[in-house]
Amino acid sequence: MTLDHQAPRKGIFFDVDDTLYDHLTPFRDAVRSKIHPAEPFPYEAAYHRMRYYSDMLSIDLGGAGTRAYAAAVDDMRRERFRMALAEFGIQLQPEEAQEVQQVYLARQFDIKLFEGAPELLTRLSAAGYVVGVITNGPADHQTNKIKALKLGDLVPQERIFISGALGWDKPDPRIFQHVNQITGTEPCHSYFIGDSWRNDVVGALAAGWNSIWFNHRGAAPESEHKPGHMVSGYSELARWLESELATNVLWKSPCSEGWLFYFLLLNRMVDFWRGMSYI
Structure with a gap:
């Protein structure tokens, strides 16, 4: 290369x-170990819904850097599991969602690059x-x-x-x-x-x-x-x-060298013809 x-x-x-x-692995491990859903279970689809609700709830709290997020992050993490898994017929009590979240959190650091x-x-x-x-x-x-x-x-x-x-x-x-x-x-x-x-x-x-x-x-x-x-x-x-x-794909964008080159060339041509008008 x-x-x-x-x-x-x-x-x-x-x-x-x-x-x-692979972010799916800790999710699958947590759901399997604490909920034991009937197999085959659509872990990937459930994972996507969990990510969706995680993003949605995070936005509602103003993002990860806000005080509101810091104050409510534990509730948000439980709720994303409850909302996602409910779509697949699994109704979790808050304490059950907390157990899943705890395993998910622990497994998130047993990871390696693709x-x-x-x-x-x-x-x-x-x-x-x-x-x-x-x-x-x-x-x-x-x-x-x-x-x-x-x-x-x-x-x-x-x-x-x-x-x-x-x-x-x-x-x-x-x-x-x-x-x-x-x-x-x-x-x-x-x-x-x-x-x-x-x-x-x-x-x-x-x-x-x-x-x-x-x-x-x-x-x-x-x-x-x-x-x-x-x-x-x-x-x-x-x-x-x-x-x-x-x-060289730089010409594709307005801030590229290609655009700058033609802009400068055009200006030089204008200056040239202006000079010619005085001869």
Whole structure:
């Protein structure tokens, strides 16, 4: 894989949960061990609903960095399980939902990066790209996941952005704008790779970023938004990035060098013809 670095530097940022590692595994383990549903149980579908309610309830509380979220986070975590599993005929009492949440929380730190992810992060960094992560959640909780994944060995600390530490959750465009400001990158030269349609695809597009949907679970689009590309795994992602970044695609965006080149050329032509008028 050869990735030729071009100026201006491109930023390539990744979501964490269910993008860099399998977030379904701790969910499935928690539901199996505490509820014992009749098999086969649609764990993946239930997981998607849990993520949906988690995002919805988090937004209702103002995001992971707010006081309201901190005060109600335990209730929110229980409620997301109750609401999601109710759709599949499982009615949980609050204490049962709390037990599921406790197992889910404990298993969240027994995780590892998807196959191919460490190699891709390493190669992108070695090629000179600005590589980082943007993740939603409380700062301490997400930091513990990042430590469990040993992401600090692959991504500089200053390029790890956690919503709970910043005050904005994806899909709020301000978190993407903040990342651009801190890393010295521009929206049209920034790529975001994530699994969540609402947070990652829609959020990145709203901020003017290039969006790559990491759709490894075969989910359906939730709106009319159009991500720049969709991949189902890291082999496919690596191949696409190699092709995308090896070509000069900067002309596609208003802040690109291609647009700047033609703008400057046009101005030089105007100046030339103005000069000719005086001869």
